């Protein structure tokens with residue numbers, strides 16, 4: 001004989017929740033027919049293992065589609081009201097069916113339910129607003145990076161093309177006045193490159209702060225201290241080699257970054273960005289080392305940046321001591337950045353290969 005299970009109910013403005021107390025329910029049949037919910041299942045209820053059944057005629061119209069979920073301990077049924085609203089009671093009968101009781105775990109009165117809706121809506125709005133803010137930030141960041149990379153690309157392209165054309169037209173003589181023709185743009189690009197350290201530090205781009213700092217500080221030291229402060233250095237051919245090697249990588253690196261901002265890739269450019277540094281980096285460090293070595297006697301003679309000591313010792317510490325230390329640091333910097341670039345190259349080509357598989 002079919003028995004009636006215990007049924008607990010609660011409501012929201014749009015739904016009715018029913019909890020049927022049956023463990024390990026099987027052969028469950030739940031449907032709504034002419035606004036009456038019919039339930040039948042086999043399971044373990046108040047009267048042991050048996051077949052359990054019940055019907056409920058709802059107070060107001062509900063949608064015929066019902067959803068239910070059976071767990072080890074109970075069957076949870078959700079019925080959707082056709083019209084949003086708060087019901088005074090669940091069924092049309094005058095007297096509440098004996099097997100039916102409020103589900104106090106889910107029970108809310110009308111004002112609590114409204115509060116719940118409002119809270120949900122507020123949460124949704126907050127989530128939407130934060131997503132919009134994030135999207136706004138992402139697009140602002142992308143515009144900033146595009147402009148930055150474009151300016152650097154134009155600057156370094158101007159340097160590279162200008163030096164190449166001058167080498168072809170003037171020949172070897174062009175090596176001696178590189179600083180006077182190129183340095184203004186180089187100063188501009190290298191000062192601007194300091195932004196890259198901030199980008200790395202604040203997570204604007206996914207890269208390490210140390211390699212970027214080494215790159216920016218290293219180049220600016222050569223540009224401002226070695227070339228910028230010693231007029232004697234400015235006419236030396238080493239300026240040409242340093243500037244040429246610096247700009248030769250940047251004419252690939254910045255357009256590569258720019259395409260990345262548009263989520264686009266040009267394979268040849270990617271290959272050039274992650275390959276050309278291999279010969280250029282050691283050559284660049286070598287050229288910078290030559291410039292530092294050439295500047296040592298000039299600093300010794302001019303005593304520029306030397307540290308005066310007290311009269312007792314009667315001498316000063318030449319800046320060249322710092323330059324010897326710097327030469328060691330340069331090769332340490334070369335090692336760190338070579339390793340970093342090698343890692344970036346492997347990561348780039350490994351992920352590419354994995355995507356292709």
Ligand SMILES: CCCCCCCCCCCCC[C@@H](O)CC(=O)SCCNC(=O)CCNC(=O)[C@H](O)C(C)(C)COP(=O)(O)OP(=O)(O)OC[C@H]1O[C@@H](n2cnc3c(N)ncnc32)[C@H](O)[C@@H]1OP(=O)(O)O
Nearest residue numbers: 205206207211212215218249257277280281284330333344
């Ligand atoms: C701590 C104080 C130290 C004092 C040190 C004194 C010692 C100095 C020694 C100095 C030696 C320097 C010698 C040097 O000047 C010589 C030369 O430059 S010779 C010429 C050859 N040089 C080069 O090839 C190096 C060029 N430079 C670089 O590659 C970078 O500056 C470097 C930081 C070294 C490496 O770049 P990065 O880490 O950024 O690698 P990725 O390009 O793979 O980028 C990583 C991801 O970030 C995205 N990204 C980076 N920047 C941007 C950007 N501006 N816009 C958009 N996106 C960017 C990039 O797309 C990568 O993302 P994803 O992987 O998702 O694609």
